[in-house]
Amino acid sequence: MKKTYQGIIPPIISPIDEKENIDDEGYSALLEYCIENGLHGIFVAGTNGETMALTQKQREHIIDLTLKQVKGRVPVIAGVMDTSTRRVIENIKELESLGGTCAAVTSIFYDRHTSQDETIRHFEKILTETDVDLVIYNIPSFTGIRLTAETVMKIAVLDDRVVAYKDSSGAYGDFMKVLSKYEDTPFSVMQGVTPQALSAVLMGADGFVPALAPAFPKMFVSAYEAARDKNVELTKQYNRLIMESSKILGMTANATAAAKFAISLRGFNDKRVIFPQDTILREEEENIRKKFEEIEAAYQAIAASN
Template sequence: MELKGIIPAMLTPLTVEQKVNEAVTRQLTNHLIDSGVHGIFILGTNGEFHLLNTEEKLEMTRIVIDEVNGRVPVMVGTGGNSTEEAIELSQKMEQLGADALSLITPFFIPPTQEELAVHFEKVAESTSLPFLLYNIPARTGVNIEPETVARLAKVPNIVGIKDSSGNFANIENYINAAKGEDFSVFAGTDSLILQTLQAGGKGA
């Protein structure tokens, strides 16, 4: 499976009781697919993963995977502040039938680049699913450096990075760092999609 094209970060619809709204979630899922997207990304920043508990994340994932029914890849955000948390959630999402994962950097105490690399490598070892690194330094306080991307691009199931820094130089550096590897760079900022594609990126 190749991740490419437009993979929107989906909202997590909630009821007035703050439960996952199954009917609206299914409706939104179909609206996105009918609009021609190349995949769906749930439990990212737009999905407010940081405000959901594990059961809510699992429920959201079950509903979306069921409604998509194989029509497009479903990518699920499984990042956490500890490696153990990220591993546990990644394995649960694999069991539910996710097609790919997205791993945000730990975001409470900024890790070093070495700590980041080891964190992502350990998660990669724990699952057979492909996953994207997710860089959003304005929210996490840490930027994944190009040298770290070059190292992680050699891990077979780390297949790309989504960069939401808003800095096109960052995207260019990632593309150059991963040259020669089976590794895709995605724009996480709408205004940079065209530039990213022109530079060799795979989508957004």
């Protein structure tokens, strides 16, 4: 069964210039690079895109730019996460006006969570007032609440427009519960924790959302295809390589700064992160550059031998 949301869908960065405006030219070039190298979708205005550090106008601008540049060639998921249901609905209304068709929705955050039911009500209200597809996005490190498998499944059956689940909770057992429920349905189940991703795809997951996919698009696509095709030995090779590439995100105090610098080595964007985040140090840049070259060489070796 072919699903709309599957494969490698990167949480794309938000490149900025020296005045912290979106670098339209660099971003457009990066999107083209991602699509030309086989990535299966774009997740704009997510955590890796520093979405809550952008102004509202910037968020709307980068979503608009994404939709115009992608032109329907791959699916675009837009982050609309916010601190209340009304805010999320307003964000989705803006997305609809731009022509967007899919929104990633988290629980609300910066709040005292008292139950799982509040997030179910959150989705119920959004569905009554908007028309786009919705992706359930479980990311407790930023929302302060981990959605259980049971909650995810209750939300998934609210409406046919709830089309996918992105799990960044790290609770692999709960992820497998959701996967076993929806593996043979149009509902997509995607892993958001990269070290768990290939094992999840081997077990039937529809794809994953790796921060470094724009830095190594062919590697991630090849790894996904190996796992999707149940080539266990090749998947093991790629899993070792992806685990090694994930070390890049821990080579600075700020994983976003690490990701932005690594992706900048492709030549499309600057390494800048939005103030006042910690930036990358000169010696850290050199370490990431070496790791980047090591990963690229290892990928070429694997690809040449398979």
